[in-house]
Amino acid sequence: MCKAGNLSALSQMLQILNDKNIVVSPNMYNLILVEASQKNDIVLSCQMLKKLLLSGESPSATSCVKFAQAFREVNQFTELIIFLKEIVSETSCSSISSFINKIIFAFAKSGQKDSALAIFEHLRGQNNSCLDLITYNIVLDILGRKGRVDEMLDMFVSLKETGFVPDTISYNTLINGLRKVGRSDMCFEYFKEMKENRNEPDLLTYTALIDISGRAGNIEESLKFFMEMKLKGILPSIQIYRSLIHNLNKTENIELATELLEEMNSSSTCLAGPGDFKTKRRQRKT
Template sequence: MDEVLKELFATIENAPASNVIDNSAYIDKMCKAENLSALSQMLKTSNDNNISLTPNVCNTILVRASQKNDVNLSCQVFKKLLSSSKSPSATSCLNFAQAFTKVNDCKELLRFITEVSEINCSSASFINRIIFAFAKSGQKDKALVIFDHLKRQNYSVDLITYNIVLDILGRIGHVDEMVDVFESMKDIGFDPDIVSYNTLINGLKKVGRFDMCDVYFKEMSDNGIEPDLLTYTALIESFGRSGNAEESLKCFREMKQKGVLPSIYIYRSLINNLNKTGKVELAAQILEEMNSSSTCLAGPEDFKRKRRRKNT
């Protein structure tokens, strides 16, 4: 390992200033040997000599640092990555976030987020990737802490940031906080879009706040936003679970009139809830319609497209 470092540092020190070098072979050797201190030393030497590293090299170190929960090395290489490219990839952000899974105190994390947000990558898209990465890595509480911190510091957030946070709050069942964030978003001038409303309605549905689902559906319509497959799926299930079969059927007819293709999930939810309310004959008619329409039903891809758009 001493020989590897000697060769690596010689390569770095002899490189022209501001050059970008690919040290993949050396980095792979150090990673396999789990010599994280040597990686840290290498990063310092490259900084001292104003040498950039390729994103591939930085990502290789990020992966190893996250596996070992080495927060200091992760911060060191992530900062190096930010200086080497315009914007880190979603995978890089996820690797960075995973290093913090065993860290309970957020002070160091927020200090670092503040530091990197003040350099040239302080755009909303960068912030969105960081928040989403922490949520995806199972650290939803840290994602929300980062969001609150950035808002207090008046850093760039946009509608996508709010949609990501609404989704996090809905998934953990914090619907009162979710509604507060939704309303505050409107107060500061962001107009909710179809993703905002779908996320809010789905979150409310999950915890049985069916009355509020209807309230926000009406607000959505008043604002000229057309409901889509996700909206109708949530509403039909919401009305059905609350025992309001008539409203469920009304939504079902409306979506078909507007040309929104029903899914098998909608049919099954509608049939199940009609049976529960004693409307057996009507349930049988809907079942017959579903079977006759099996070749032209909305499928999983119709849901996935909207999810991908939400997470962009």
């Protein structure tokens, strides 16, 4: 029935099964959710999401993205908020946080960042206890990508006031958001705070700091971060090598640039590339 697109008949069949107390598998709910979302059937999509959650299962990330994409074609955001508030009130906070995170991320991923932020604000106003650190990290990332860094900084303060302790992801998101709008001085302030709070910098942290220093013409600072990360056992990425080599050539330090080029080429098979950064970002948001 799904392949034939007969969602009305499928919905009736599910109702009959439910009335007879016949258990429907979560995979079936997920399948119907995807099909209903692709046809912009918001009512059936919401029904399937609710049944999945009440069955103890969480919709897949792919299903959530399909669900969000349906709202690009219809103007039913008010209905969505009402639905999400109902879900939050009927589901325990321990199981709803992951779902809320997937939904907010899905709307952002489908090009509806303002809607993602609106969902967060509506739910924060209703029941802040069902939001977690991952939720705040996703919102920080959305604000940073939109260049709304003042709001991002306010959200970081709110994160801490709510009682959450920022982690490495929180600081990386903040630093990268500030880096993109050229506020390098604040990047180093938060890097200092990050280390003071015993959050270990990782490859993403050093990539941002090396880029910031290089763009400012401070090659010595870039090299200092480069050595620091290697001493910590963090393998530099191809992106870092290329950034350093480019800036060394600009300052006519050809000898060191050549040395780093040879080092990069000799270990290129085990260095992180652009695809690894995308994978890391996907992992930190789920």
